[in-house]
Amino acid sequence: MTYFIGVDIGGTTSTLAIGDESRQVVAVSDQFPTAPQDGPGAVIAAIVRQASVELERLGATLENVPFVGLATPGPATQDGVLLKTPNLDPKQWDRFGIREELEKAFRAVSPRLEVCYIGDGQAAALGEFAIRNRSLSWDGAPADKLPAEDLHSLFMVIVGTGFGGGAVVDGNPLRGKEGRAGHVGHILLPEYAFRHDHDRQLVVGNAKSTAESAVSLTGLTHQLEYRLTLPEWADHKLNAAGGTTKEKARQLRELAAAGDPLAVELFDDQARALGLAMLSVNYLGDYDRLVIGGGVCDLASDVRDRYRLTAEESYREHALDGFRNLDRLEFSVCGDAAPVIGALAWVLP
Known part of the structure; x- marks a missing residue:
């Protein structure tokens, strides 16, 4: 089974969503602490660790995942280089290439995995649109309630x-x-x-x-x-x-x-x-x-x-x-x- 992962990094916690090839959301994690005050390395390690935990519940591993979508607060470049993002210490995070570094960490486990970046506001609009127009299915927003x-x-x-x-x-x-x-x-x-x-x-x-x-x-x-x-x-x-x-x-x-x-x-x-x-x-x-x-x-x-x-x-x-x-x-x-x-x-x- 092939799975896809979405990651949303917040000011103190992050969340993961997992979907399959039929465009069904099969899991949305609870918020988990990512402690951005401890620096990018700690956040990246927490995300990779949580992704493995969530996949294990589905009987899968990161080897089953070809793509990860990453959303963070902006501003940032198209390729996920953060630019003095609010709520993230600029001494640790300004000009940090979060997409590239997260991809490196995932590839240490699954060498062909790719990470694709999108701003969190853009991601929120896309998520809302995909659920509302029913191009993506999720029990958290059942179609008969839309x-x-x-x-x-x-x-x-x-x-x-x-x-x-x-x-x-x-x-x-x-x-x-x-x-x-x-x-x-x-x-x-x-x-x-x-x-x-x-x-x-x-x-x-x-x-x-x-x-x-x-x-x-x-x-x-x-x-x-x-x-x-x-x-x-x-x-x-x-x-x-x-x-x-x-x-x-x-x-x-x-x-x-x-x-x-x-x-x-x-x-x-x-x-x-x-x-x-x-x-x-x-x-x-x-x-x-x-x-x-x-x-x-x-x-x-x-x-x-x-x-x-x-x-x-x-x-x-x-x-x-x-x-x-x-x-x-x-x-x-x-x-x-x-x-x-x-x-x-x-x-x-």
């Missing part, structure tokens, strides 16, 4: 610690001249996308007022720190709570589900900014489907519905007439697995 839609293109955003994205056009991920396409987090938003001047001042990359400044856990943390200094929120429970502001920001999902006014306000602000970002994306691509992925997919159902509707309202409010006919935004059907499913789809025949 929306019935004729897809040719899609843009997907990933709302997490940062804000990334990727596009698929005519079934192919849009990679760009140097592999950098999809960095939606760095587009600039208008002043009215932010409630307070303080919110616009968060520098992401080399700019203020970016989409990631407004739509990310990093943005929420920056905004929450300021909101808690305002008189209207002086008695808020988070002012009395211990921990860092980032740890407090991680509590906002639960607080929003309980109807906490500050948490609801922050997620409403984020959703309105997301609607503006999605509109900018669609002006350029005119996509069949706009999809929201990442941590916001795990919001409580009523909060998630409010978030989507608020983003749609913001999109339509500011859209040209020709773009106002958006039927709806969609949440990801793949969830956090979208990038690893896409990395696998990248190398499937």
Whole structure:
């Protein structure tokens, strides 16, 4: 039996997906620690070790694998040379050829194995597209639960610690001249996308007022720190709570589900900014489907519905007439697995 592997490397953990020649996803691993602070060598060794463990459960070895798809956070070159990637120490990771070095490590076990690189935002979009158009089967998103839609293109955003994205056009991920396409987090938003001047001042990359400044856990943390200094929120429970502001920001999902006014306000602000970002994306691509992925997919159902509707309202409010006919935004059907499913789809025949 021939198998194919997808690898998604994150900031602290990684995930593997395994598929077969019939384009069936046969296994998706739990997240496993890869400790990037220990350097590239430790991460590569952990991936090779976990791949062997996952294959052994299927009665196979790396000798059964001709191709591995690799996805990492960007920016990076087409061939997987990392370029000061966020959340990875540049002293250890900048200009590191992750694709080539992972291939060397795999070839020490299986000499003919090849590793193919794709950015994680591009991979997420490809994974979502492949599952939605049913060119790839996965029990994690059964076909009878998928929306019935004729897809040719899609843009997907990933709302997490940062804000990334990727596009698929005519079934192919849009990679760009140097592999950098999809960095939606760095587009600039208008002043009215932010409630307070303080919110616009968060520098992401080399700019203020970016989409990631407004739509990310990093943005929420920056905004929450300021909101808690305002008189209207002086008695808020988070002012009395211990921990860092980032740890407090991680509590906002639960607080929003309980109807906490500050948490609801922050997620409403984020959703309105997301609607503006999605509109900018669609002006350029005119996509069949706009999809929201990442941590916001795990919001409580009523909060998630409010978030989507608020983003749609913001999109339509500011859209040209020709773009106002958006039927709806969609949440990801793949969830956090979208990038690893896409990395696998990248190398499937």
